[in-house]
Amino acid sequence: MASLKEVRNRIVSVNSTTQITKAMKMVSAAKLRRAQDAITQMRPYATKLNELISTVSANTEVGATSPYTKVRPVENVLIIVVTSDRGLCGAFNSNVVKATLALIQEKYASQAAKGKVEIMPLGKKGGESLQKRGFKVNAEYMDIFQRLNFATARQAAEQVxxxxxxxxxxxVEIIFxxxxxxxxxxxxxxxxxxxxEKKNDNSNAGKTDYIFEPSEEEIVLELMPKAIKMQVFKxxxxxxxxxxxARMTAMDKATDNANELLRTLKIEYNRSRQAAITNEILEIVGGAEALKAQ
Structure with missing residues (x-):
């Protein structure tokens, strides 16, 4: 059984950890509200833009001539891996890394064997992890979350x-x-x-006639780059x-675990303290009985 001092020190340590995890949970909850508002407001626009690109490209000939729709034999692969800059968020980062490795194994194993798979990390954790595994990493935008705005995402997309x-x-694949x-x-x-081009599940849907202003080519070729940039920003x-x-959930679970550990330690401390007091009483009684015998 641990000594009273050791148990006391562990209680103090767990109390400190609980305060940290509670504070991190509150900070993440505050940041989550802003981040959630940003993605929920932006998602309908990005979804509608992608639908528009897909529909218009399927009903016109201009989309096939865009340099962004050109299909070539796959020799060189770029995978954009979006993770966080910090840990303590459960399996958030490790799941993305595992998904990246699974994607490479399933679709680009031959290219990876030739060293022709490159990683573009958006966030430090994914870049550091995949670099340790021997992948070539383009780290120019690895700190994107320190300057999180559309301008930075647009620059990254334009480079790609x-x-x-x-x-x-x-x-080019993106995992997030x-x-x-x-x-x-x-x-x-x-x-x-x-x-x-995304396939339309409605087999009865015929080709739709569009009226383009200023012109079919200008509209399609203008929307395609915008859709790609929005995909990265989204x-x-x-x-x-x-x-x-993920961090709020992880810190909430960590706080619960710390509280449970604290409860167990307090029980252990009380038992140790009770045992120590009992031993002291027995020693006193034993000493008194020894004096009487004399």
Whole structure:
């Protein structure tokens, strides 16, 4: 059995940990509200824009001529991995890394064997983890969450788009945590480039006639780059909200675990203290009886 001093020290340590986890939970809850508002307000626009691109491209010939829809034999692959800068958020980051490794194994194993899979991390944790595993990492935008705004996401997207049109990459994938609620995040892996036409499940839907102003080509070619940039920004906002939700949940569980441990330690402390007092009483009684015998 541990001594009273050791148990007391552990109680003090667990109390300090509980205060930290409570504070981190409150901070994450405050940040989550802002991050959740940002993604919920932006998501309908991004979804409608993607639907518009898909529908218009399917009903016109201009989309097929865009450099962002050009399909080439897959030799060089870029995977954009969106994680957080900090830990203490449960399996938030490790799940994205696992999904990235699974994607590479399933779709790009031959390219990875040739060293032709490159990682572009948005967030430090994913970049550090995958770099340790031997992948080539483009870390230019790894600190994107320190300057989280559309301008930074647009710059990152433009760099990727330019590299794709120049033939540096043949396919670009993006992996991130999609925010559902504070306790649930869903791993999403989406092909960013080349843009692919989404199939319409309605087989009775015929070709729709559109009136274009100023012109069919200008509209489609203007919307495509915007949709790609919005896809990157949406992934970053989704990941940001998911991170705060995951950290709030993780800190809540950590606080509960600390409280349970504290309860167990207090019981142990009281038992040890009671045993110590009992021993002292026995020693006193034994000493008194020894004096009487003399």
């Amino acid at each position: 788009m330019e590299a794709f049109t120049e033939g540096k990459y043949d396919v 945590n999609e925010f559902k609620n504070a306790a649930t995040q869903i791993i999403r892996a989406e092909q960013m480039l080349p843009l692919v 992934a970053v906002l989704d990941s940001n909200a998911s991170e705060h939700g």
